[in-house]
Every structure is written in structure tokens, then in C-alpha cells.
Amino acid sequence: MPATSATSAATPERLAAARKAVVSSSIGAALEWFDIIVYASFAIVIAENFFPEGDSTLGLILTFATFAISYLIRPLGGMFLGSYADRHGRKGALTLTLTLMMVGTLIMAIAPTHALVGAWAGIIILISRLIQGFSAGGEFGTATTFLVETAPHRKAYYASWQVAAQGISMFLASAFGFALFNWLSKDDLYAWGWRIPFIIGIFIGPVGLYIRARLTEPDEFLTSEKHAGPVRAIFTHYLGRLLTASACIGVATISIYLILYMPTFAVKSLHVTASAAYLGGVVAGLVILIGTPFVGMLADRVGPARLMLWSAVAAFVLAWPLFQLIISTPTLPVFLLVVGLLGVLCALYFGPLPTLLTEIFPVNVRTTGVGVAYNVGVTVLGGLAPLVLTWLLDLTGVLSAPSFYYMAVAVISLVGLGVARTRYNAR
Numbered sequence: 001m002p003a004t005s006a007t008s009a010a011t012p013e014r015l016a017a018a019r020k021a022v023v024s025s026s027i028g029a030a031l032e033w034f035d036i037i038v039y040a041s042f043a044i045v046i047a048e049n050f051f052p053e054g055d056s057t058l059g060l061i062l063t064f065a066t067f068a069i070s071y072l073i074r075p076l077g078g079m080f081l082g083s084y085a086d087r088h089g090r091k092g093a094l095t096l097t098l099t100l101m102m103v104g105t106l107i108m109a110i111a112p113t114h115a116l117v118g119a120w121a122g123i124i125i126l127i128s129r130l131i132q133g134f135s136a137g138g139e140f141g142t143a144t145t146f147l148v149e150t151a152p153h154r155k156a157y158y159a160s161w162q163v164a165a166q167g168i169s170m171f172l173a174s175a176f177g178f179a180l181f182n183w184l185s186k187d188d189l190y191a192w193g194w195r196i197p198f199i200i201g202i203f204i205g206p207v208g209l210y211i212r213a214r215l216t217e218p219d220e221f222l223t224s225e226k227h228a229g230p231v232r233a234i235f236t237h238y239l240g241r242l243l244t245a246s247a248c249i250g251v252a253t254i255s256i257y258l259i260l261y262m263p264t265f266a267v268k269s270l271h272v273t274a275s276a277a278y279l280g281g282v283v284a285g286l287v288i289l290i291g292t293p294f295v296g297m298l299a300d301r302v303g304p305a306r307l308m309l310w311s312a313v314a315a316f317v318l319a320w321p322l323f324q325l326i327i328s329t330p331t332l333p334v335f336l337l338v339v340g341l342l343g344v345l346c347a348l349y350f351g352p353l354p355t356l357l358t359e360i361f362p363v364n365v366r367t368t369g370v371g372v373a374y375n376v377g378v379t380v381l382g383g384l385a386p387l388v389l390t391w392l393l394d395l396t397g398v399l400s401a402p403s404f405y406y407m408a409v410a411v412i413s414l415v416g417l418g419v420a421r422t423r424y425n426a427r
Contacts, residue, residue: 171281
């Protein structure tokens, strides 16, 4: 879009609508990721409460397996809710995703433990994760599309707040972990303390629902020709775009889930205290929250794909040295440095990603395309990561194994970005 047209379109009304879109989308993203990050951060506690049979590693694997299974349903959420948004409107889909998220979080907050209901405890947790996964499957694509279509200019900047909201969640969830591990006895933490973040998370939802009920549909959507079958179109006419976009997700999602996995890795493999390990999430959350909007502004100047390409190369080059550093010097300052640098890599790559995804798909299938691509990428390359990393460490005993997984995903992203730039003219 030429600069003159972008400026003329930035009326006070459109700027106000864009700010409202940022707030409403950020609340949904914050609740989604707060729930996910709390679950991952308290994996050791959840494993003992819901999967106590066998050794501690098996309990962790079962906990992360439940976490991973919830990701298998995310692409279905992206297809169903994304198709609804493309055919009937972004606003209704945004309200539905947030309502479902609240239900999933509520179930998690009140779920009875294995000591009370036996094996049913694990099933209840699985139901909670499936509901949360289905709703999250539709949230990112719908909210991202709504943000980009509402923004009159600086689209990468406005869309980057989707990622900054994840930084807020990471900061708050990790801060809860640090506080609860320090302020509560182990018995209290394992008995009831771990439920506090989920209970607080429930109260985020109503605020988001109130704001989303007062949104208006973007003009770009209202004036577009609606597609009768966006899901079918994504898997036929736009399959190449779908696979390319999914590959581009890689470094973003593996960075997030590696940061989430680090407290477990630090406690189980490096024998860092649990309370200290959560400080890493606090640092990374602040880095992502503060840094991502600036990355969005930079992406508006140089192009999202170009900035992501540089970031993916940096991720590939730095992965192994960072893990070697923390393995050789497992101190708190080094741990915080490594996790903070992972946060920088995440912000640099993830910040421009929402805009890149919307550039790949046309408006009449955009929400479906972005939603399905994002969730396929997150499921395959990110959601399975904690399970795979726990299994790899247990199988090989090589503490640097997570870095090789990170490097492999970076290569996949580099290939996806190359195709996006050369075939689909992504900036």
C-alpha cells in the first residue's frame, strides 16, 4: 500500500477501532497462553497429582502427552472456527473462541486429582486440554486476521501485539510459579496452590467478552466476496500456501515451547531449584512483551519475511552454544541469560509472523488459512516439543539434545521463508 493511501486511511475512527482490536485480541491471546504456560510451568506438580503411578519421568511424559494430544485437535479448531469467521464474520468467531477457552480453564481449575477419582482424573484433564486446544485453534487465526484487517497502517506493528500478549502471559504465569514455589509449602502447593493461576485466569475472560461484543467487522471483510467452502479451498487451491505458512511457524513455536520447557529441564536435568527456574520465564516474558512491538515496527520498514529470515539463521547458529553454556555453567545468572536470549530470538522471529501469514492468504479464506497453517505448524513443530524433548533426554542422556531439535526446526522455517519470498512474494 502506498504511503499516501495508508496515511489517508488512518482516520481517528479507524485508529480507535485498531486500538480496540489490539485490546480485545490481546486479552484472548493472554488467556489462551496463560492457560498453556501455567500447565507447562506446573508440569511437575500436575504429574504428581494426576499421573502419580510409575517413576517421575513417566509422570512427566504422561503430563506432556496430554499436553500434546490437545494440540492434535487445534487444526480442527482452526478449520471449524476459521471457516465460520470467513463465512459469517470475525466478531462472532472471536466471541466463541474466548467462551470455549474459559470453559477449558474452569475445568482445569476444579479438576479432582488422582487421589480422589483415580484414572478419571487424567481423563478430566484431557477433556480440559481438548476444549482449550479446539478454542485456541481458532483464536490465533481469527484474532490475527481481525487485527490486520482493522489496522489502517503499520499492520505488522498492530499484529505484533498478538505476540506481545503471549509475553504478558509468560511473565504472569512464571511469576505465579516463582511466588507459589517460594511462599507455599510443598504440601500446600501440591494440594491446592497450583490451582490459583487457573482460577485467576478464568476472570480474564469476561473482560474480553465485554470488549469483543462491541467490536465491528473490518471493512476489508465486509466488502470481500465470501467463499462457500474455505476449508476445501485451503486443501486444494491453496495447499502450497498452507504448507509454506506451516513451515514458517517453526522457529516461533519452538522458541516459545523451549522457553516453557526450560523450568522442567532446569529442575530435572540441571538440578536448579524450582523457584529459581521460574525466573527464566519472567525474564523471557518481559523481553517478548517489551521487544515485540518494536520488532513489529521494524518489520513494517524492512518486511516481515526478511526480518524473520535473519532471525531464523541466528536461531540455528546460537542453539547449540546456548545449551552448552547452560550445561557447563548451570548457575542462575547463566540460566537467566540463556532464557533471555531465547526470548530475544522469539521476539525477533515471532513478532513479524502474524503479518506474514495474512499476506500469504487472500481475504476470503484468510482466517481459515492462517488458523490451519498456524495450528499445523504449532502442533507438529511446537506442541509436541515438551514430550519429544523429555523422551529424547531420557533416551539418550545427552543434555544438549534439545538444541538439535531446535536447529532442525530452524532449517524447516528457513525453507518455508524461502518459498514464501520467492513464490508468494512475501516481503
